[in-house]
Amino acid sequence: MLNKTGRAAAAAFAAAIALAGCTSGSTSPSQQFFDASVLAEGAAKLDSTVMAFFVGPQNDEMYTVVGEVHKPGYVVLVKADGTFHSIATKRMDMMRPAWSEHGLYFADEDSDYRLTASGLTKFANAKVTAQNLGFALPDGGSVGVYNGGNGNDGGYNNQIAVTTNTAARVYDVQGNYFTGALCDGQVFGLTNNPGTHAGQAPKSAGMISATDDTAVPQMLARLYPADGGEKIVGWRPQFGSGTPIGQVPCHDGVISFLSWETDAAGQETPKIVSWNTVTGEHQEHGLTFDGAATQLTFEDFGYVVQDWRDGRLHWVYADGRVFATDAATGKTTALFDTGLGTGPSRPTRTLYAFSDGQLHVLSTLPGGEGNIKYTSFDRGNGNVTHEVSVPIPNTEVNISYLNLSHMAVPAHP
Numbered sequence: 001m002l003n004k005t006g007r008a009a010a011a012a013f014a015a016a017i018a019l020a021g022c023t024s025g026s027t028s029p030s031q032q033f034f035d036a037s038v039l040a041e042g043a044a045k046l047d048s049t050v051m052a053f054f055v056g057p058q059n060d061e062m063y064t065v066v067g068e069v070h071k072p073g074y075v076v077l078v079k080a081d082g083t084f085h086s087i088a089t090k091r092m093d094m095m096r097p098a099w100s101e102h103g104l105y106f107a108d109e110d111s112d113y114r115l116t117a118s119g120l121t122k123f124a125n126a127k128v129t130a131q132n133l134g135f136a137l138p139d140g141g142s143v144g145v146y147n148g149g150n151g152n153d154g155g156y157n158n159q160i161a162v163t164t165n166t167a168a169r170v171y172d173v174q175g176n177y178f179t180g181a182l183c184d185g186q187v188f189g190l191t192n193n194p195g196t197h198a199g200q201a202p203k204s205a206g207m208i209s210a211t212d213d214t215a216v217p218q219m220l221a222r223l224y225p226a227d228g229g230e231k232i233v234g235w236r237p238q239f240g241s242g243t244p245i246g247q248v249p250c251h252d253g254v255i256s257f258l259s260w261e262t263d264a265a266g267q268e269t270p271k272i273v274s275w276n277t278v279t280g281e282h283q284e285h286g287l288t289f290d291g292a293a294t295q296l297t298f299e300d301f302g303y304v305v306q307d308w309r310d311g312r313l314h315w316v317y318a319d320g321r322v323f324a325t326d327a328a329t330g331k332t333t334a335l336f337d338t339g340l341g342t343g344p345s346r347p348t349r350t351l352y353a354f355s356d357g358q359l360h361v362l363s364t365l366p367g368g369e370g371n372i373k374y375t376s377f378d379r380g381n382g383n384v385t386h387e388v389s390v391p392i393p394n395t396e397v398n399i400s401y402l403n404l405s406h407m408a409v410p411a412h413p
Contacts, residue, residue, distance in 0.1 A: 030396050034074045037086045044087050044120040049077040051374055052097050052104055053351065053362060053407040059093040059130050075106050075113075078374060082388040087113075087120070096134030096246075097408035098142055104408060105134070105142035105163065112142065112163040125168035127159050133180045133247065134406075135187055140165050143187045143224045145177050155195030160187075160223055173223055173230040179243050179257065180223070183250035183277050187224040188233065190243055190257075194219040197232060207237050211266040218243070220255070220275055234280025236273070238262070242302060246406075249308035253277050256313050256327045259284075260301050270296050272313060274327045285330030294334070303342055307354035309379065316352045318343045322359060322382070336382025340375065351407045358385060360409045368394045 056073025148157035177189030248257035300318035342350035
């Protein structure tokens with residue numbers, strides 16, 4: 001999904017796949033299906049899990065015209081042979097599990113969790129019920145970014161939840177951050193809604209839109225560690241455009257990511273952006289492609305998942321193709337085609353996640369026959385390295401209140 005003012009609804013489906021059921025107080029057959037896989041907290045271990053994903057209610061299903069609805073969510077742990085178990089959680093819209101060598105981290109509205117081979121650790125840490133971002137810190141612990149909504153001061157609040165090996169805490173920041181990066185233990189966020197910082201945006205030539213006098217340039221801020229809240233790193237002109245949501249890579253203190261750009265004159269161009277987290281300076285280059293013309297659309301651009309490898313930005317497009325882009329030039333090369341696309345114009349709904357050597361794909365055919373499928377591809381040659389059916393029927397992955405959210409994989413499989 002693109003974080004783009006006025007056009008977000010067009011890609012609102014970006015990382016959520018509707019699964020079947022109802023939001024009444026009764027237990028649906030689909031909830032019973034996942035309940036049957038739930039481990040007791042004392043029995044939960046990472047063991048030989050190779051992939052994890054989340055299913056649970058979305059925010060508009062938690063807060064209805066007839067009052068609040070409390071339905072569980074499930075972190076689903078999948079082994080290499082496709083067998084799975086799950087951990088039941090309380091509510092969290094678009095939960096983003098994060099995985100490091102220190103364990104699998106996830107959170108609900110009341111608690112933060114860490115799952116390792118030794119078991120499950122749980123910390124009380126109350127927060128809002130919508131997650132924007134999640135990061136596993138390199139030295140252990142996690143940082144989550146949560147959508148607090150409009151503030152009483154006219155700004156926009158996010159909550160930052162920090163978990164260490166011994167404690168958890170929450171603090172507020174200004175701005176709404178759907179895209180972010182982990183740089184040497186620091187968490188940075190990108191936003192086109194900087195909250196009360198909007199008045200601090202530069203007014204120089206090129207930083208003011210010629211077509212929309214309400215538009216604010218994009219802001220980069222450090223969210224963690226925090227000494228008195230967020231720290232503004234820099235601004236860049238990007239007006240009513242779209243940056244794919246989720247974690248983007250950071251290398252040598254520079255964040256690299258794709259963005260559907262609209263400049264001050266209103267011209268739209270897909271670009272690669274490199275933003276220095278120390279100096280606040282940025283560079284951007286339009287994407288160019290080898291060989292035959294490659295068409296990109298704004299709607300499909302919103303599903304892009306990104307990672308850094310061998311000096312280039314690797315990314316998966318909504319139609320399942322994988323590309324590599326040189327950050328210094330914008331030159332882009334097609335690497336391989338997974339054949340597994342996603343988005344409202346395609347029959348399959350697919351989640352993607354990169355690890356060091358592989359691209360991991362979880363795909364479902366909503367309402368179709370058979371089971372959901374987990375596939376991994378070698379990033380070097382595109383060959384399938386593993387493919388397995390997960391015994392969750394596609395018909396069970398079609399429930400309104402159980403929404404397939406984000407997946408996580410270990411960094412070094």
